[in-house]
Amino acid sequence: MDSERRRILRFIGKGSVLAAFLGQIGAAGRAFYPNVLYEPPSxxxxxxxxxxxxxxxxxxxxxxxxxxxxxxxxxxxxxxxxxxxxxxxxxxxxxxxxxxxxxxxxxxxxxxxxxxxxxxxxxxxxxxxxxxxxxxxxxxxxxxxxxxxxxxx
Missing domain, CATH: 2.102.10.10 (Rieske [2Fe-2S] iron-sulphur domain)
Structure with missing residues (x-):
């Protein structure tokens, strides 16, 4: 029972590290798209x-x-x-x-x-x-x- 619990906790830990890594990659990729302010034409x-x-x-x-x-x-x-x-x-x-x-x-x-x-x-x-x-x-x-x-x- 204890080994099953550890396996689940390891899975959750590795999954959260993977999610954080993918979030950082996404944020870095966003830097390649400029922020554009869409205003009506003058x-x-x-x-x-x-x-x-x-x-x-x-x-x-x-x-x-x-x-x-x-x-x-x-x-x-x-x-x-x-x-x-x-x-x-x-x-x-x-x-x-x-x-x-x-x-x-x-x-x-x-x-x-x-x-x-x-x-x-x-x-x-x-x-x-x-x-x-x-x-x-x-x-x-x-x-x-x-x-x-x-x-x-």
């Missing part, structure tokens, strides 16, 4: 320029505002620079409903805890006629994309 297409009315249009999927002033377009981020809340357009200014930051129509800070203005993104008309935004590229606050009557820049 360049993306929106609608065609003629699909936007004059004024401020919120694009929920990308958390930004497309501003159309006749044939001129620009895109402002809707992400508050304080803690990342989504700002709202209130007719004459942007308001952060969470912490009270307020921004001018050009995104500059009026008041509140926001440390800097809202970001302006580079915008072009793609070859197939859609507005294309590059959220990784900031542009100056006087940037305007002029689009002709056929939707071409």
């Amino acid at each position: 360049r993306f297409k929106l609608k065609r320029p003629n699909d936007y009315p004059d004024g401020y249009t919120f694009v929920e999927a990308h958390r930004l505002f497309v501003i159309r002033q006749k044939e001129a377009f620009h895109v402002i981020s809707a992400i508050c620079t304080h803690l990342g809340c989504t700002v709202q357009w209130k007719g004459t200014e942007f308001d952060c409903p969470c912490h009270g930051s307020r921004f001018n129509p050009d995104g500059t800070v009026i008041s509140g805890p926001a440390p800097r203005p809202l970001d302006w993104f580079a915008t072009i008309v793609s070859p197939d006629g859609f507005l294309e935004v590059d959220s990784a590229t900031d542009v100056a606050r006087d940037f305007r994309l002029l689009v002709g009557e056929k939707g071409k820049a």
Whole structure:
């Protein structure tokens, strides 16, 4: 009976050493596969320029505002620079409903805890006629994309 117990304990001991060894091999093999952060692309297409009315249009999927002033377009981020809340357009200014930051129509800070203005993104008309935004590229606050009557820049 005692030898049977020792045989089982030896089997369990050898099995645990084997499992630990295989775990270490697996962890070492994992080092050959890089950690990749899958983020949404910074360049993306929106609608065609003629699909936007004059004024401020919120694009929920990308958390930004497309501003159309006749044939001129620009895109402002809707992400508050304080803690990342989504700002709202209130007719004459942007308001952060969470912490009270307020921004001018050009995104500059009026008041509140926001440390800097809202970001302006580079915008072009793609070859197939859609507005294309590059959220990784900031542009100056006087940037305007002029689009002709056929939707071409």
